[in-house]
Amino acid sequence: MRQLSAAEVNAQKVAELGLDPRTLDLASVEAISGAIRRMASFLCPCTAPTLVRGVVRPLRGLVDDLDSIKGLVEETLEAIIAHGDILEHSDVERDSGGKASALLYAAPASFVFRESGSVILIGVTSDQLSALPEDLEERIEYINHLRRLSPVQGEDLRSELLQLGLIEISYKDWLRAPLPETSAQHVAHLNQLLDSAQPSRDVPGLSLLDTARGVLYYRGRWVKPLTQSGRFVARRSQAYGADLWCYVKMSNGNPERLIDLPITGSRWRGCDEAWYLQMAIDAQRGEPQRFRIHPGPEDTRVIEFFSPVPMWARRRWDAIGEPLVAPGCLFAYRVAEAELEEEVRFVREVLWLKEITGSK
Numbered sequence: 001m002r003q004l005s006a007a008e009v010n011a012q013k014v015a016e017l018g019l020d021p022r023t024l025d026l027a028s029v030e031a032i033s034g035a036i037r038r039m040a041s042f043l044c045p046c047t048a049p050t051l052v053r054g055v056v057r058p059l060r061g062l063v064d065d066l067d068s069i070k071g072l073v074e075e076t077l078e079a080i081i082a083h084g085d086i087l088e089h090s091d092v093e094r095d096s097g098g099k100a101s102a103l104l105y106a107a108p109a110s111f112v113f114r115e116s117g118s119v120i121l122i123g124v125t126s127d128q129l130s131a132l133p134e135d136l137e138e139r140i141e142y143i144n145h146l147r148r149l150s151p152v153q154g155e156d157l158r159s160e161l162l163q164l165g166l167i168e169i170s171y172k173d174w175l176r177a178p179l180p181e182t183s184a185q186h187v188a189h190l191n192q193l194l195d196s197a198q199p200s201r202d203v204p205g206l207s208l209l210d211t212a213r214g215v216l217y218y219r220g221r222w223v224k225p226l227t228q229s230g231r232f233v234a235r236r237s238q239a240y241g242a243d244l245w246c247y248v249k250m251s252n253g254n255p256e257r258l259i260d261l262p263i264t265g266s267r268w269r270g271c272d273e274a275w276y277l278q279m280a281i282d283a284q285r286g287e288p289q290r291f292r293i294h295p296g297p298e299d300t301r302v303i304e305f306f307s308p309v310p311m312w313a314r315r316r317w318d319a320i321g322e323p324l325v326a327p328g329c330l331f332a333y334r335v336a337e338a339e340l341e342e343e344v345r346f347v348r349e350v351l352w353l354k355e356i357t358g359s360k
Contacts, residue, residue, distance in 0.1 A: 010062050016165055018130060019142060027063050029325070032076045033127035033145040037106075040086055041126045044106040047241050048077060048088075051104055079145045081269070082311030083318060084122045084174065085111075088269055089334030102241060102270075109147075110167040110320070112174045115156050120319060121147040122169065131166060142324045170317070176267065177312045178276075183352045192279055193259050194231065194247055201253040205237025206248070209274075214291045215282055218307045218330055225253045233256075233278045233298035247277060276351075279307075281353035292329070292356040301336045303347070304329035313351060317343070 004012070017034035031054065039054040042140045046054075056070050064070050076247065080086050087105045093218035106124035108138050109131035111118050125131045132140070153155040157266075162168060206225055209232060213221040228250050235243040236258075239241040245261040261270040268276075282289050291302040303321075306329050317323070320343070321335035335343060 004215065006062055008128050013062070018137060018140070020223075022218055026074075027058060027069060027072070029144040030077055032069075032073055033075075033080060033142075036073065036077055036080055037085055037124050040104065040106040041124050041167040044086070045103045046123075047102065048104060049242065051086075052077060061270050066350075076145055076273075079314070079323075082272075082314045084169075084315070085124060085146060087146075088343075099154070103322045109293070110169050111161050114170050114171070114319065116150075116159060118148060119157055119161065120175075131164060133164070136160075144325075146318055146323065148242055157236060174276050175312055175315050177318075177350075178268075180350060183280035186277065186280040187228060187284050190259075191231065191245055192247055194257055197257040197259050198307070200248070200258045203236050203248070203255045203258060205235075207235050207243075207254060208248070208250070209233040209278055209279075211281055211285060211287075215287060216306045225250065225255075229253075231281075233274045233281070245274040247274075268312065272307070272312070276310050279352050283328045287356040288352055290356050291353045293340070293344070296334045301337055301340045302326065302332050302334050303340075303343065304332040305353075309351060316346070 008028050013026055014021040014024055014028075014031050017038065018045050019028075019030055026035075033094070035055045036051065039051060039078070043051055045116070052070065052073050055073050056066065060066060077086070081088050081104070087107050089105060107122060107150050107338075108127055109125050111119040111121055123131075130137045130140075136149065139149060139152075140347075141150070147348075148158065157320060207222055208225055208228060210221050210223045210228070211230070211232070213223070215221075224327055229252055231247065231249050234246050234248045236246055237243050247259050247261060248255050248335040249257040261273040262268050263273065266273060279289055287288055287306045291306070294302050294304070298303045302324065304326055308330065315332045319338050321333040324332040324334055325334040344355070348355075
């Protein structure tokens, strides 16, 4: 029996995920996404940390920097949840603090049909790698965490997928965007809820998203409470599971009132509500979050972003563009030049962002 090298095992596992080991390895976003979906078919329902551990542990000895890979797995999992392959819901059983814990569930094999005739594949198959027959599976286009499938001449891809048992999700239902409102209206609504909250006691593990820090470096905006006063998007620790998102009123470094996000009855994740609220806060204080545009190849444009956005915005761009990992920004999308005007209008009017122009 011949012993396989780490490189050979790496290539074999990439191939088992339905990917090309000649162009991808286990540290690629495409492979990590495939591993997350596959592991979700075994472990879900489970918490996010459990799923991350399930993906990272088998990579020991197969990748160079396991800590960096863990961070990439966490980021990719967020993107996959935003995309809809994995669903995040509050568990019916609550923790000792009375807060329902968030559990991840594997979405069923589904697709979103686009006017062009192509489809976006969504979900996880429980008993096999793919719900598609081999001839269709070989045509899947893998772009980071996305899977797309385009029809060949004369093919009714929509009908074929329905016959295979995949569930069709309408474009509108998949996006699930909120009703339009101004940044002032959004902040006022959350402030009203915060003012009605009961006074807070000591909040363990509290960290604040500091509005006084520059909007071009998201991670650098997170700080520990010292002497801050005002209203802040924040996170707080809990006994089990990921930190909770919240909106807190601070007085000289001490929490006075707090509401958890998502608010009761919301259909959004806590992080989506928090990021959207922070966009509104930054716009209201006259320092809106930023985006930047530069030319891409073959009649495309690249839109760069410096802070995270809610999943309904990412889903919109997933449908019309290609996500990129670009230096100097948090994430980026390449879109066709014909799509640019509509997307810039969306970014300005719905997300309240401001474009970086010139050398700034």
